Amino acid sequence: MIKLFRHLKPFGISIFGIFALVFIQSIADLYLPTLMADIVNKGMIPGDISYIWRVGGVMLVVAGGGAIAAIVSSFLSSKVAMGFSRNLRSRVFSRVQSYSLNEFDKIGTASLITRTTNDITQVQTVLIMMLRMMVSAPMMGIGGVIMAISMNRRLTTLLAIALPILIVFIGIVGKTVIPLFKVIQNKLDKLNLVSRENLTGIRVIRAFNRIDDERRRFDKANLDLTNTTIKANKIMAGMMPIITLIMNLTSVAIIWFGSRRIDLGDLQIGDMMAFLQYATQIMMALLMFSMMFVLIPRGEASAVRINEVLHMEPEINDPVKPKKLGKEKGYLEFKNVCFSYPGAEKPAIKNISFKANPGEVTAIIGGTGSGKSTLINLIPRFYDVDRGAVLIDGVDVREIPQETLRGKIGFVPQRVLLFSGSVAENIKFGKEDAIEEEVQHAAEIAQASEFISSMEKGFDSEIAQGGANVSGGQKQRLSIARALIRRAEIYIFDDSFSALDFKTDARLRSALKKETGDATVIMVAQRVSTIMEADRIIVLDQGEIAGIGKHKNLLKTCSVYREIVASQFTEEELA
Known part of the structure; x- marks a missing residue:
């Protein structure tokens, strides 16, 4: 996939802008729990209304700035991804035009159509996710851990237990589902081939009264693709409730142990609330990583197929030093x-x-x-x-x-x-x-x-x-x-x-x-x-x-x- 991303050079300024905006958004998101803790600890408990208004105004500005950065970065990332896929489709199409008939026979027309459409769409989806999460996820994860430790070191032990469990679970799911995504693309090729043969050969099919046979052939390819896709989606669907359960159990544990620390006077209420938010941000960052972890291999499978088209050397090329034709013509x-x-x-x-x-x-x-x-x-x-x-x-x-x-x-x-x-x-x-x-x-x-x-x-x-x-x-x-x-x-x-x-x-x-x-x-x-x-x-x-x-x-x-x-x-x- 990295080879394909070389085609992102025309969008360098936009990508830099996206990363800068995502950075601003991440800083804003990390700063908000601290401000909320200050409002609770220094404003609500002492009853200092002016402090609440003052810090609350800062929170509104920070939240507003983060929201604007998120909107603009989403717009730019979508624009970059669409422009990238447009240029890539054009390159693939132009490359295919240079093929000799041997190259067409090697890959197949149905597969070339899938690679020009569905595979490029898969890479486009991964690119959007990466532009939005590549900076945000590590910053939210690492920044969240630092801020959580600064709030209370002892409660961080709960995260040290929950996060490895989450990482191991995501790894098992990824190892199971990644091969399925690669199989899905090949089965999509097969379905496109059957569809194309049915549509182009409809006269022959009707002439030999093979409509029912061809319908069964299509249904078989369609069902094969459907079953594999459902299997992959079932695994993905089962992942979210378990991750949510782990996150909720972690939150309950934080509240349980945090309340005891508050009773002992070792922790303030605002700090516990901020710690809870940082824990949620850390696990959300891990969830973003898991989404990238699953999507990137699917995009990688598509990228390999696209690179195969782009890097397949045509057997027939123009001469480096063409010879001049004689004056006699048509011989x-x-x-x-x-x-x-x-x-x-x-x-x-x-x-x-x-x-x-x-x-x-x-x-x-x-x-x-x-x-x-x-x-x-x-x-x-x-x-x-x-x-x-x-x-x-x-x-x-x-x-x-x-x-x-x-x-x-x-x-x-x-x-x-x-x-x-x-x-x-x-x-x-x-x-x-x-x-x-x-x-x-x-x-x-x-x-x-x-x-x-x-x-x-x-x-x-x-x-x-x-x-x-x-x-x-x-x-x-x-x-x-x-x-x-x-x-x-x-x-x-x-x-x-x-x-x-x-x-x-x-x-x-x-x-x-x-x-x-x-x-x-x-x-x-x-x-x-x-x-x-x-x-x-x-x-x-x-x-x-x-x-x-x-x-x-x-x-x-x-x-x-x-x-x-x-x-x-x-x-x-x-x-």
Whole structure:
């Protein structure tokens, strides 16, 4: 947690002010019992009314000053904690944005959401408690002991008996409850994961009539979290009555023995009343310590998870000395590329070598799991190669800044994702400063203008989260428009025509040929009809190139390609 508190530097002046105000509040609280003792001993017993008014006025001023200091310190501590958590959330979010897909896979999306929200809230709560109690609790405890001894040394023996009992009890409770708080955060991750899968997969769940099964799965995770939380809270709830009992028994003992000292003339009534208040302050300070003792480990568990996000080094980083790109633009080359996913038994792709030039369409085809999507994910550097190199304009992509690299690419992913907002905003995601004419042109090329114009508000029509209110084919066309508006040097279409009918597919490919004439086009497809006219077709089989060439040549030379074609066309159509 100390590592996280390094981010408190911008709030240094406010923190100093909080500590100063808490110090003033603690001094005021420690001084009040002494003033009360003086009023009783020197004012009430002798009947000196003027002394009561005079010292009573001082008490009011001290109490008022302490109250003002408490209010202002509480306000500042809340402000500092909220500002700290705001900055920390921003840092975590920015850090996550720099992750490669491997880091996402290691931590998991549901856990990242929990760490950005709940875990930071836990640290924020601990910080507020620490700012308010870190100075107050030790001062009240130590100061209370000093003032109690100054009132009566013999009565202090009662505190020497009560305080160790209280400390041992708090230690036992802490040792029991701290591991539970760590488990709670992990179970909260599990609940978030189940919730997220249920919400994003609701169509599949309903289609397979698994609503009851998923409800039971959610209830199991929910009940597991609930039971653990209740167990921890039961222990915490049981702690307060026992601490209160110890405090009350101590107070009774002080009054009992104090009254006997008064009878013997060794103690004044006012001093006993002040001693009682100091004893209460000491035990309250110990109670504050116990609250911190329980909350800090819970915050520590969250801080460890947050630090894991902040300190996890991304596998993909910008080069220290980036190389300058040549004047030629859009040239792509794979040189003996091999890549394996972490923990995989064998490479996803191996020994991949080919060139793709501007003005050409390079198509990639192969069976399921042959490595098509893996191959194109290496171009924008979503992953780094294990061996070999991916070159753009003659420069290894690892020697190009990521922003520069991805600025050269228009990417249409296999799994289309649209964002909540208008149709125009989704298309402009590819180019933020695009004008209206560019948006309309991109939509027209992507064959999206027709269905957009049929919407109630046209380009201003709202897209639901994840594109839930548009069809699969409409999603693909909007995603293609989003890529086209970039005017990129390299276009990558990862099976982006699968949801289109043959007529729309043909019109789109015809329009794309004119629009991307000067760019390098990489097209992954399952349908042979989509890639038959490509300048180069790369056939993948089990992660390796089984053949490269044009459609007619591959029919003669590549058995894998012939099998794919035969599965989609009749002999008459092939003839």
